[in-house]
Amino acid sequence: MRELTYIVICFLFVSCSAQSERKDKNESIIDNKLVFVNLSKEHIGFWVNEEYFTALQRMKSTKKASDNDIGNFYRISENNSVMNMNIHEGGSDDVILMDTENKGRILSPDSSEVYHNIEFQGETLLVDNEKFIKTPNNKNGLNELVNRAFFSGVYLISEKEIEFKENGNIIGLDSIKSFKLNLDYNDAGMQFDKIELQFNGEKEPRTYLYKFNLDTLTIKEIDCKTLEDDFCVEIEQGKTIYTLLKE
Numbered sequence: 455m456r457e458l459t460y461i462v463i464c465f466l467f468v469s470c471s472a473q474s475e476r477k478d479k480n481e482s483i484i485d486n487k488l489v490f491v492n493l494s495k496e497h498i499g500f501w502v503n504e505e506y507f508t509a510l511q512r513m514k515s516t517k518k519a520s521d522n523d524i525g526n527f528y529r530i531s532e533n534n535s536v537m538n539m540n541i542h543e544g545g546s547d548d549v550i551l552m553d554t555e556n557k558g559r560i561l562s563p564d565s566s567e568v569y570h571n572i573e574f575q576g577e578t579l580l581v582d583n584e585k586f587i588k589t590p591n592n593k594n595g596l597n598e599l600v601n602r603a604f605f606s607g608v609y610l611i612s613e614k615e616i617e618f619k620e621n622g623n624i625i626g627l628d629s630i631k632s633f634k635l636n637l638d639y640n641d642a643g644m645q646f647d648k649i650e651l652q653f654n655g656e657k658e659p660r661t662y663l664y665k666f667n668l669d670t671l672t673i674k675e676i677d678c679k680t681l682e683d684d685f686c687v688e689i690e691q692g693k694t695i696y697t698l699l700k701e
Contacts, residue, residue, distance in 0.1 A: 491552035501586035510603035514666035542640040609698035642687035669700040
């Protein structure tokens with residue numbers, strides 16, 4: 455993909471240089487030649503729809519936020535490729551062509567059709583009129599951002615402090631070392647919010663249900679009501695294993 459992207463961008467430079475008659479000072483044209491503007495390191499990474507982040511804060515539910523159909527993201531790579539994706543699946547690689555340090559366009563690598571205009575404004579990416587915010591690390595960081603939105607923090611269990619950290623680690627529960635919130639609910643058996651808990655000494659995590667009521671978090675076992683081909687397609691809330699009060 456790196457070589458293909460390079461070839462496409464070179465083609466775009468030649469094509470745009472030959473056809474362009476624009477004199478807008480914001481366009482990267484010097485002496486009638488289109489000048490390539492590199493993506494800065496701050497632009498490279500994983501960008502999340504701001505509405506999705508806001509929905510998580512308001513609803514405290516990864517299921518409800520995903521049901522709103524606002525969980526779309528952009529992954530921007532060093533080779534000027536960009537992928538528009540959602541929680542359930544990824545898309546194809548397109549190309550970013552920057553006109554200035556902070557403004558550019560997303561184009562098709564096949565036809566050079568312009569899909570979107572983009573602008574970087576500090577920690578915000580504007581794709582047309584839609585706002586995106588950057589996750590904590592460039593590789594992905596989606597789970598960390600989700601945890602930051604509403605889940606990470608210090609909780610109390612019978613006056614004992616338990617900390618769910620942004621990176622997924624747990625401090626204070628002797629038997630459990632980490633957690634991961636489920637983000638993809640596009641399948642059967644997804645009637646409630648799910649969380650994976652990694653117990654010490656076990657290879658695979660155990661899956662539970664979670665629910666917030668104001669600042670009280672309950673974590674419950676899963677009761678399978680309908681099983682098809684060894685897969686649970688209908689579930690209900692089971693026994694409560696933890697009740698935690700968020701400080």
